[in-house]
Amino acid sequence: MNLEGRDCDESLSQVLPNTSKPTQIQMANTSSVVENGQEDRVLDFGKNTGTNHGGVNERSKWLLDCPEPPSPWLELKNQVKGTIAPRAKRLKSLRSQPVPERVFVILKAVFPIFGWCKNYKASMFKNDLMAGLTLASLCIPQSIGYATLAKLDPQYGLYSSVVPPLIYAFMGTSREIAIGPVAVVSLLISSMLQKLIDPETDPTGYKKLVLTATFFAGVFQASFGLFRLGFLVDFLSHAAIVGFMAGAAIVIGLQQLKGLLGISNFTTKTDIISVLRAVWHSCQQQWSPHTFILGSSFLIFILIARFIGKKKKKLFWIPAIAPLVSVIVSTFMVFITKADEHGVKTVRHIKGGLNPVSVHDLEFNNPRIGEVAKIGLIVSVVALTEAIAVGRSFAGIKGYRLDGNKEMVAIGFMNILGSFTSCYTATGSFSRTAVNYAAGSETAMSNIVMAVTVLVALQCLTKLLFYTPIAILASVILSALPGLIDLNEAYRIWKLDKFDFLSCIGAFFGVLFASVEIGLLVAVAISFAKIILVSIRPGIETLGRMPGTNIFADTDQYPMAVKIPGVFIVRVKSALLCFANANFIRERIVRWVNEEEEEQDTEGNTQTNVFLVVLDVSNLINIDTSGIATLEELHNNLTKHGVELAIVNPKWEVIHKLSQAKFVDRIGGKVYLTIGEALDACFELKA
Numbered sequence: 001m002n003l004e005g006r007d008c009d010e011s012l013s014q015v016l017p018n019t020s021k022p023t024q025i026q027m028a029n030t031s032s033v034v035e036n037g038q039e040d041r042v043l044d045f046g047k048n049t050g051t052n053h054g055g056v057n058e059r060s061k062w063l064l065d066c067p068e069p070p071s072p073w074l075e076l077k078n079q080v081k082g083t084i085a086p087r088a089k090r091l092k093s094l095r096s097q098p099v100p101e102r103v104f105v106i107l108k109a110v111f112p113i114f115g116w117c118k119n120y121k122a123s124m125f126k127n128d129l130m131a132g133l134t135l136a137s138l139c140i141p142q143s144i145g146y147a148t149l150a151k152l153d154p155q156y157g158l159y160s161s162v163v164p165p166l167i168y169a170f171m172g173t174s175r176e177i178a179i180g181p182v183a184v185v186s187l188l189i190s191s192m193l194q195k196l197i198d199p200e201t202d203p204t205g206y207k208k209l210v211l212t213a214t215f216f217a218g219v220f221q222a223s224f225g226l227f228r229l230g231f232l233v234d235f236l237s238h239a240a241i242v243g244f245m246a247g248a249a250i251v252i253g254l255q256q257l258k259g260l261l262g263i264s265n266f267t268t269k270t271d272i273i274s275v276l277r278a279v280w281h282s283c284q285q286q287w288s289p290h291t292f293i294l295g296s297s298f299l300i301f302i303l304i305a306r307f308i309g310k311k312k313k314k315l316f317w318i319p320a321i322a323p324l325v326s327v328i329v330s331t332f333m334v335f336i337t338k339a340d341e342h343g344v345k346t347v348r349h350i351k352g353g354l355n356p357v358s359v360h361d362l363e364f365n366n367p368r369i370g371e372v373a374k375i376g377l378i379v380s381v382v383a384l385t386e387a388i389a390v391g392r393s394f395a396g397i398k399g400y401r402l403d404g405n406k407e408m409v410a411i412g413f414m415n416i417l418g419s420f421t422s423c424y425t426a427t428g429s430f431s432r433t434a435v436n437y438a439a440g441s442e443t444a445m446s447n448i449v450m451a452v453t454v455l456v457a458l459q460c461l462t463k464l465l466f467y468t469p470i471a472i473l474a475s476v477i478l479s480a481l482p483g484l485i486d487l488n489e490a491y492r493i494w495k496l497d498k499f500d501f502l503s504c505i506g507a508f509f510g511v512l513f514a515s516v517e518i519g520l521l522v523a524v525a526i527s528f529a530k531i532i533l534v535s536i537r538p539g540i541e542t543l544g545r546m547p548g549t550n551i552f553a554d555t556d557q558y559p560m561a562v563k564i565p566g567v568f569i570v571r572v573k574s575a576l577l578c579f580a581n582a583n584f585i586r587e588r589i590v591r592w593v594n595e596e597e598e599e600q601d602t603e604g605n606t607q608t609n610v611f612l613v614v615l616d617v618s619n620l621i622n623i624d625t626s627g628i629a630t631l632e633e634l635h636n637n638l639t640k641h642g643v644e645l646a647i648v649n650p651k652w653e654v655i656h657k658l659s660q661a662k663f664v665d666r667i668g669g670k671v672y673l674t675i676g677e678a679l680d681a682c683f684e685l686k687a
Helices: 008-015 024-029 053-064 072-095 099-110 113-119 122-149 154-159 163-171 183-193 203-226 230-235 238-255 257-261 272-285 289-311 317-337 369-398 404-419 430-438 445-460 462-467 470-484 487-496 498-513 516-536 582-602 625-640 652-660 675-686
Strands: 032-035 038-041 178-180 427-429 540-545 552-554 567-572 612-616 644-648
Touching (some): 053 652, 053 675, 099 113, 122 154, 122 317, 122 445, 122 470, 163 178, 163 404, 183 203, 183 238, 203 369, 203 404, 238 257, 238 272, 238 369, 238 516, 257 272, 257 470, 272 498, 317 470, 369 427, 369 430, 427 430, 430 470, 445 462, 487 498, 540 582, 625 644, 625 652, 644 675
Parallel strands (some): 567 612
Antiparallel strands (some): 178 427
């Protein structure tokens, strides 16, 4: 750079080569740039902003003389006030209403069922009744299977399909979501809790820890909703959930080989290597061909039924009732053939009756209560993520809004009360919600119908399940797993964002080759690494003027954008200029300016070296002391070589800190609202 002491007229002739000595009016209104031998007439840079330097200075004062921004404490106070004030206003208006109306409004706020039940019609109940019965036919075999996956007795899956759906129907805001135990949460509970206590040697102690973890999960979920902390659920990104679900589905499927093959001894580990090794050793020693044939036959039947349901939407009821039909038929077959005497393992005794009270089973004095609470937190986040994702998906289809905070409170309270009534963690199931939607459910009444049906089954039908083969429960679980593996979505993530895909496969391989917890940890770690990397290495773009306009755009995205000779315009795409990225930005700008100079020298255009750097900071929301110090270094570096620095469109916090640090004075007050005004002002000053 050799711009120090450059003559004003010389600078202008470099920027505007077709004018010998332009006047200010000519510069403001009829500037021209020659490119490839053709003259491109342009508008003035500061469109409708005046044609004299005084006008630009006046607008610059708008930035420099703005009031002091609110302090962090004031912002926090306003946020709290913004949350509390509307509620206080509603409470104030509520006091003026009659007592009956006041009670109804409060009940409606806590229990949304009081809102929609006023307009409930017989035709709606007919649809909900059919949906609820269809849902129960799928729920009963799945709940029994998921309970065994959670290392619990089968009846606990049925218990978890009675109380939680009833509570959700009163407190939830989704019309389609179906509540109950799900495969991923069942696997998560068993994989983590069996490290604390062996469910085979101490089933009672294990059951108590499951109920305690469910209580903690409910407390965390309700707290997220009450204190509006739903953003914590977003730490599990969409890509991470896709990979986690796929990995968990494969692990669950491999674990069901125990029931499908009739294996007695099996590993408690969940990684694919341990499971495959256990299957290999068990198959070499003992397995039941009769069990395998029976289970495989009904698995094929359920998958064919699912295929038919996908091909013809009106036949949705076929895949919905296929698991229950499989349970009934297989139970009858085992009973009449006495296959249980020939190696086919059956469910045996399932305790019936109403949900027993289990408040006394919660262990808060357990020496490992801290680890149980941690497991409850992990389970709560995963369960909420699945439930809210499912609920929002179908709410979007139906065209209504799902209240995320109310959903968290509803799911939290249903799990808290569920832990008091022998239920383990329940949440929204995607497969059952899809069946509920396809069956034409109108409201959450379908959950009530399902819960009552399951309760009747607990009262009257549990003895009939004595001969139900375990292989059929494994088949029911296996048939539900393909829905958890979304290859199309994984491919879409790969096409859209490679870093998100890394998070996806990180969660997938973490679950597959380590454990469920490791898979979640890897996914969250990669997501945070992405955020940190984007912050440290923010995007920076050079700008040029779009032909025939006063719009300045990225020259890489718009190759037709014309660079202004002698001016280097750069925009920082980061929201924060801080210690993590400030030096990177300074080095990139200096390097680009040097490269621009070298390119001009190589072409022999020594009269068009850079004399002005315009820094567009319109994307910056805030700046710290490291960022300010780096800007000062950048300014000093440029000044030594005769290059001026101008700042464009700083936000409130940014311009306040730059003024406080006297940086605005160091750059001669060159702070402007737009790039066009910055160019006009600098050209007029040099004129």
